[in-house]
Amino acid sequence: MAEKTSKHEFRSNTVPALVTVGPVAVLLLCLVVAPLILVAVMSFCSTDEFYNVVYKFTAVNYTKLFSVDYLRIYGQSLLIAFVTTVICVLVGYPFAYLIARNKTKWKKLLYMLVIIPFWTNSLIRIYGWRAFLGSSGWLNKFLMMLHIVDEPVDFLYKTGTTVLGMVYCFIPFMVLPLYTAIEKLDSSLLEASSDLGAKPLRTLFEVIIPLTASGIFSGCIMVFIPCLGYFFVSNILGGGNTDMIGNLIERQFKSANNWPLGAALSIILILVTLLLVKLYQKLGGDMDSLGV
Amino acid sequence: MKKTSKEKRNKGLGIGFCSAVYLFLFIPIFVVVSNSFNATTSKPYLSWKGFTLDWYLKLWDNTSLLSSFGNTMIIAVSSTVLATIIGTLGAVGIYRYKFRGKGIINGLLYIPVVIPEIVIGIALLTIFSNVKIPRGMLTLILSHVSFSVPYVIFNVRARLSGYDKSIEEASMDLGANRIVTFFEITLPTLAPGIAGGALLAFTLSIDDVIISYFVNGQTKTYPLKVMESIKSGVSPDVNALSTLVLIGTVGLVFLTQSGLLSGKHKKI
Numbered sequence: 001m002a003e004k005t006s007k008h009e010f011r012s013n014t015v016p017a018l019v020t021v022g023p024v025a026v027l028l029l030c031l032v033v034a035p036l037i038l039v040a041v042m043s044f045c046s047t048d049e050f051y052n053v054v055y056k057f058t059a060v061n062y063t064k065l066f067s068v069d070y071l072r073i074y075g076q077s078l079l080i081a082f083v084t085t086v087i088c089v090l091v092g093y094p095f096a097y098l099i100a101r102n103k104t105k106w107k108k109l110l111y112m113l114v115i116i117p118f119w120t121n122s123l124i125r126i127y128g129w130r131a132f133l134g135s136s137g138w139l140n141k142f143l144m145m146l147h148i149v150d151e152p153v154d155f156l157y158k159t160g161t162t163v164l165g166m167v168y169c170f171i172p173f174m175v176l177p178l179y180t181a182i183e184k185l186d187s188s189l190l191e192a193s194s195d196l197g198a199k200p201l202r203t204l205f206e207v208i209i210p211l212t213a214s215g216i217f218s219g220c221i222m223v224f225i226p227c228l229g230y231f232f233v234s235n236i237l238g239g240g241n242t243d244m245i246g247n248l249i250e251r252q253f254k255s256a257n258n259w260p261l262g263a264a265l266s267i268i269l270i271l272v273t274l275l276l277v278k279l280y281q282k283l284g285g286d287m288d289s290l291g292v
Numbered sequence: 293m294k295k296t297s298k299e300k301r302n303k304g305l306g307i308g309f310c311s312a313v314y315l316f317l318f319i320p321i322f323v324v325v326s327n328s329f330n331a332t333t334s335k336p337y338l339s340w341k342g343f344t345l346d347w348y349l350k351l352w353d354n355t356s357l358l359s360s361f362g363n364t365m366i367i368a369v370s371s372t373v374l375a376t377i378i379g380t381l382g383a384v385g386i387y388r389y390k391f392r393g394k395g396i397i398n399g400l401l402y403i404p405v406v407i408p409e410i411v412i413g414i415a416l417l418t419i420f421s422n423v424k425i426p427r428g429m430l431t432l433i434l435s436h437v438s439f440s441v442p443y444v445i446f447n448v449r450a451r452l453s454g455y456d457k458s459i460e461e462a463s464m465d466l467g468a469n470r471i472v473t474f475f476e477i478t479l480p481t482l483a484p485g486i487a488g489g490a491l492l493a494f495t496l497s498i499d500d501v502i503i504s505y506f507v508n509g510q511t512k513t514y515p516l517k518v519m520e521s522i523k524s525g526v527s528p529d530v531n532a533l534s535t536l537v538l539i540g541t542v543g544l545v546f547l548t549q550s551g552l553l554s555g556k557h558k559k560i
Binding site: 013016017019020021023024025027028030031032033034035036038039042091094095098099110112113114116117118119120121122123124125126127128129131132134136137138168171221225226228229230231232236246249250253259262263266269270273277287288290 | 306309310313314316317318319320321322323324327338339377378379381382384385386388389391393397400401402403404405406407408409410411412414415416417418419422434435437438441445446450470495498499501502505506514515518519522526530531534537538541542545
């Protein structure tokens with residue numbers, strides 16, 4: 001009797017489960033799993049003289065990954081992504097704190113003002129920065145008007161310019177999770193801390209920051225990882241002087257047409273991602289806070 | 293007395309700091325908007341030659357720009373509709389049924405969210421070229437669906453976690469079948485999550501540069517058109533279109549915002 005009901009339940013649930021989960025499963029299989037496996041396979045292949053991929057095992061791409069030029073670019077990528085993340089925390093944290101703890105009627109508007117710039121296409125905003133920082137841009141005009149400089153300063157095509165563009169692209173990914181974490185903070189805890197004699201700075205480091213640490217972690221993951229792949233920012237603002245690993249991959253799939261080498265370079269990015277996500281989980285990070 | 297002056301100073305510092313960050317966020321927007329009124333006609337269209345509204349008229353003659361914008365809209369609408377249907381069904385199914393491989397599906401959903409977009413882009417390019425699907429509108433839509441579905445699922449799932457299954461049982465007990473119950477009970481309850489997921493999918497799609505850049509073939513989307521024009525200088529009509537889009541979105545959001553919020557408050 002018990003067996004019969006369970007069988008009945010099984011039958012009645014198979015069809016709806018297939019109808020609901022089937023499409024997602026097929027999608028993930030065909031457009032996420034299969035492509036990534038193919039990339040892994042291709043990273044062990046080579047190309048013929050017509051740039052076609054030859055599916056025959058070779059480790060040559062992986063030996064190329066260790067060339068001095070490439071190592072320098074990995075270092076540069078990690079440095080740019082790291083500095084970008086640090087700046088996003090240092091600027092984003094107090095900024096998110098001030099908006100989240102704002103008690104006036106402007107709070108909602110202040111929050112919206114963080115999001116509005118991101119409704120304009122990201123490329124055109126990065127181009128806006130290039131126009132602003134260029135030798136005939138507003139910044140130079142302004143500095144010359146104030147006689148701070150006599151002739152235009154070249155702000156473009158430097159590591160700092162690329163970092164600025166990256167900070168610009170990713171700062172909302174830091175501010176928004178921090179805003180959520182800080183807003184949830186129970187203000188009675190802060191009052192308790194100060195009532196018990198803690199100075200504001202001590203309350204900050206021993207109460208506020210530990211309680212919002214999860215927001216900082218998830219923000220860092222969401223800034224650091226995508227930053228490594230944002231090739232167009234370093235293209236537009238760095239002008240080829242600040243290549244990152246994303247630029248290397250882009251070139252292999254476009255102008256250089258060596259897909260297997262590009263695939264091997266992508267494997268590095270996948271490994272870095274896995275490593276950081278594992279670290280994030282170890283530190284107690286919740287995967288769901290990564291999907292803003 | 294001393295304390296209040298200190299508090300005042302701190303408050304001033306806070307306002308100054310926030311204004312600086314907002315200025316940083318809006319500088320490129322000011323540049324884009326002001327360049328759309330720039331009367332200059334020589335590349336790279338950067339030096340200010342006086343105020344004009346010409347670019348807003350000339351925009352309508354730039355058929356390649358307009359058609360790229362049309363492509364972006366077609367891709368965004370179709371990928372949002374598909375991703376919302378697939379994602380909503382998936383979220384409900386994953387939440388409700390026990391089946392083998394559930395943990396795997398849950399894990400796989402995070403891949404498009406955490407892996408850098410460029411890796412997703414080249415992986416999709418590789419598979420499309422291997423199975424010989426011609427690159428264009430179809431591959432763009434498929435790609436956009438693949439990266440938006442997880443966001444729809446996460447949004448719907450957040451809604452499901454506070455969901456009371458007993459109202460569905462009540463509906464079935466009262467004689468409604470599974471499909472009627474899904475449309476009459478489940479969907480309306482999940483509506484805010486579905487709407488949030490769809491909005492996110494739409495936003496991700498219209499702004500996507502990196503993944504589209506690899507899978508587009510000859511089809512140009514609006515961001516790719518901008519990318520192409522960056523080398524020679526973005527002409528003011530592109531700025532004009534961006535300005536119009538920005539005004540449109542801000543207007544739309546401010547119109548719907550009050551309604552959305554009051555709906556949210558009622559539910560919670």
